[in-house]
Amino acid sequence: MTDKLKPLREKIDTIDAQILALLNQRAAVAQEVGHVKAETNAPVFRPEREAQVLRGVADRNPGPLGNLEVQTIFREIMSACRALEKRVTVAYLGPVGTFSEQAVYQQFGRAVEGLPCASIDEVFRATEAGTAEFGVVPVENSSEGAINRTLDLMLQTPLIISGEVAIAVHHSLMSKTGAMDGVTVICAHSQALAQCQVWLNQNYPHVERRAVASNAEAARMASVDPTIAAIASEIAGMQYSLGVVKGHIQDDPHNRTRFAIIGKLQPGPSGSDHTSLVLAVPNKAGAVYQLLAPLAKHGVSMTRFESRPARVGTWEYYFYVDIEGHVQNPSVTQALDELRHNAAFFKVLGSYPTSLT
């Protein structure tokens, strides 16, 4: 075998030497970019530029490498080059080892300074104060809906959404003992129960299912009652010292949590962007429908719509709306001008490149 492998490995070594040289050439050019940016105080991290590079390599990738793998490599290349200009500091909901930290790496690569914070509020504070250039906060969880604290803080903050990241989340069936002996009820948030339906029907058709306020609450209940099993993330299971009966039981393997990158930077258009808004209208019949008419009129697609009771102020509800396109796209500019005119409250949270995954 060695006879056949040796020439192949020598080929690889030759290619690696070329890649290494090119990586450092690229880094040297990136340093020049840094000097130009420094003259005008321009930001080191340009999410729209990085998104374009990552989409570009996937578009032009001839294979055999997969697009996802190629993007992972280029994310690290950009991260390493960026760190030569300046190591970006990013605040996130700690501790180390959570999904939020994964989201940091997925957006910025590994060559970044992470700043774990004890709460979502603290991530906002650290980013507003400039202790961190960016913050990463969870926005929406496909099994438990919107992260309300983030939505509330978005309303008041001067920060802008500069990017979005989606991370795959897995559900596990867990109990105090890690086994199902003596378990009579499986608890979870109703969305999680629905997402694991097929698997539950096949494996535990006769065990009662009970919807509770959240998967974390289900995990807490299972930790104090041996007749209860919970469906939750393994992170939640660890918090309550549960044993895993079976991991990855959701029917849809694409269950995701979305994170927003918050900061002071408004990225330019990348060619595929989202814009997030918050709106309010007086509470009368048809008001919301009328409010949204300009979007349809200008052919702007809405990708998310979420209402949230107002905790303070004049309006009963705030509407969180995500649309396709960038505020600088003419159709979006026109639609937003009309929306602003109709709405009693109107705030653009930011335009940013759509997440790659």
Next chain:
Amino acid sequence: MTDKLKPLREKIDTIDAQILALLNQRAAVAQEVGHVKAETNAPVFRPEREAQVLRGVADRNPGPLGNLEVQTIFREIMSACRALEKRVTVAYLGPVGTFSEQAVYQQFGRAVEGLPCASIDEVFRATEAGTAEFGVVPVENSSEGAINRTLDLMLQTPLIISGEVAIAVHHSLMSKTGAMDGVTVICAHSQALAQCQVWLNQNYPHVERRAVASNAEAARMASVDPTIAAIASEIAGMQYSLGVVKGHIQDDPHNRTRFAIIGKLQPGPSGSDHTSLVLAVPNKAGAVYQLLAPLAKHGVSMTRFESRPARVGTWEYYFYVDIEGHVQNPSVTQALDELRHNAAFFKVLGSYPTSLT
């Protein structure tokens, strides 16, 4: 600014196109390697070869990129190429988002199939049964010493240590409220207290310090007593819902947890390797000293020595010994032959490339 940036970005785009082409050339050669290996059922993952590539790029790295950054990029390149041959499945102590998962990525890159397990025992079982090709288990924690369960299981398993990974671990000062008001005692394992001594002297010189069994126990105590603050990892703090008073307080920023990669593969020599052994001798004066004489005689350095009371069997203690070099290095071969002759119990756990960090 745009005028100056544009030509630089075009340069980067040209370089990226070349890198992309080379990455896929490399992948195509790696596929040929895969075909050759398949003919002889040779393993897809060769830790010694990957260690050599990573050391090689660092040795030949002209800059401006740092060695660590270059190694991170090449780890992902090898991971992506390897995934074309076969996606390696790796069992680890779950849940997702722990240091063990980080250790998986640090050894195998992102293009890997992770299999989170509920216990160290289960990681061994999954790897022994072949559900996973490799397992990742914690071996030693620089603040709390050896991970005893791993050592016990190493004694009996037919698996071999095929690699080692070290992950940086940070200590944080934490309390129930996230503040120090009302706190009269700071608890932690004695090693953690020692590691944070300088910081504690500067910041809380008058607060009593108390050594407890482990940092996790300190975190548990702080969770039920508002007069106690704990020094522990943020992971432990999260388990007990503590607030972070201050992160990264250890004096030595290089505090590390070591992990072993276990599997059925004995890597060949990489040029810089460790070998792990377990030994036992009858309990008589000077026996251990005599036992180890062959190492000194053949100039083999010992990097770790750990004794562990036997829970079963004839011997009172087992000695876990790490030495420099590979079992195929002549001096190591000779020293081990003599050791084996002297010892009442002798087991080579494996030879593997030394960790990069």
